[in-house]
Amino acid sequence: MGTLGCIHDMMRRDKENRELRQRSRERMKETRRRMSECRHTEIPPSLSVEKLKEIKKRTQEKEQADRKQALKITLYVGVIALLLLLLLVIFF
Helix, strand or coil: CCHHHHHHHHHHHHHHHHHHHHHHHHHHHHHHHHHHHCCCCCCCCCCCHHHHHHHHHHHHHHHHHHHHHHHHHHHHHHHHHHHHHHHHHHHC
16 A cells, blocks of 8 residues: 555545535534524513512522621631641640
8 A cells, every 4th residue: 555545545534524624614503593593681571670679689688698608617617727726736
C-alpha cells in the first residue's frame, strides 16, 4: 500500500469530514430555529400585580432567612474553631 493507498485514505477522510461539517451546520440551524420559536416573556401575562408583589415579598423573606441562617452557621463554626484553638494552646 504505497502512495496510492495514502492518497485514497486522505480523500476518503476529506469526504467524510465534509459530510460531518454539513450535518453540523444543519443541526446548528435547527437548534437556532427551535430557540427562536420558544422565546418566552419574563413575566407570564396570567400573573396579576398583587401576585407578583406577593412572590417578591416571599422571595425577599426567604433570602433574609437564608442570610440569617448562614450567619448563625458561620458564628457556630467560628466559636468551635476558637475553642479548639484555645484548647490546643492550653494543652501544648
